[in-house]
Amino acid sequence: MKAHIDQLLSNQGEENWADIRRELGETMEAGCGIYRREYLMQATIDKITELKARYQNISIQDKGSVFNTDLLYAIEVGYGLEVAEAMVHSAIQRKESRGAHQRLDEGCTSRDDENYLKHTLAFYQAEHGPRIDYGDVKITKSQPQARLYGDAAEQANRDSADQQEEHAK
Numbered sequence: 001m002k003a004h005i006d007q008l009l010s011n012q013g014e015e016n017w018a019d020i021r022r023e024l025g026e027t028m029e030a031g032c033g034i035y036r037r038e039y040l041m042q043a044t045i046d047k048i049t050e051l052k053a054r055y056q057n058i059s060i061q062d063k064g065s066v067f068n069t070d071l072l073y074a075i076e077v078g079y080g081l082e083v084a085e086a087m088v089h090s091a092i093q094r095k096e097s098r099g100a101h102q103r104l105d106e107g108c109t110s111r112d113d114e115n116y117l118k119h120t121l122a123f124y125q126a127e128h129g130p131r132i133d134y135g136d137v138k139i140t141k142s143q144p145q146a147r148l149y150g151d152a153a154e155q156a157n158r159d160s161a162d163q164q165e166e167h168a169k
Contacts, residue, residue: 004075005071005075008058008060008071008074008075008078009060009063009071011056011057011058011059011060012059013056013057013058013059014057014059015054015055015057015058015059016058016059017055017058017060017070017073017074017077018073020051020054020055020058020077020081021073021077021080023047023051024048024051024077024080024081024084027043027044027047027048027051028044028084028087028088030043030044031043031044031045031047031088032044032084032087032088032091034100034101034102035102035104036091036101036102036103036104036105037103037104037105038092038103038105038108041088041091041092042092044088045085045088045089045092045129048081048084048085048088049129051081052081052085055077055078055081058074060074082124085129085130086122086124086130089122089129089130089132090120090122090130090132093132094116094120095107095108095112095115095116096108096110096111096112096115096116097109097110097111098111098116099147111144111146113144116134117137117144118134118135118136118137119134119135119136119137120132120133120134121133121134121135
């Protein structure tokens with residue numbers, strides 16, 4: 001970590017970490033918000049690749065060693081780029097909709113438990129995007145079911161109550 005801090009402090013680049021952070025937030029909102037399309041996620045991957053290259057050219061103005069928020073925020077942006085990259089690579093490979101991950105692409109709008117009832121694992125690779133793998137999910141108590149809202153949720157509640165009443169007889 002000391003070598004990383006020393007490298008950041010010695011950089012004499014032209015880039016500002018705050019600009020990179022702002023652009024990262026904008027690209028993540030545009031391409032990896034709740035509603036997602038493959039081409040927008042790919043554009044976000046491309047933008048993050050650009051931002052990571054630009055991050056190598058940042059300059060820290062405050063060279064002090066006490067309460068150096070300039071350095072702290074620069075470090076956070078660097079790690080934020082890595083987390084964002086893992087998120088969008090994970091999202092683009094998941095050809096389904098689940099929870100807050102809503103794919104609007106053809107064939108991806110429903111949940112796919114057969115292929116994606118799994119934990120996503122992202123492994124850091126310095127020279128490439130993350131390697132994405134999956135781990136099994138162990139269902140212990142509650143079985144997966146569709147998230148329903150509005151009229152559909154009310155109908156499901158009525159159906160469930162009817163089923164419980166049938167079993168009670």
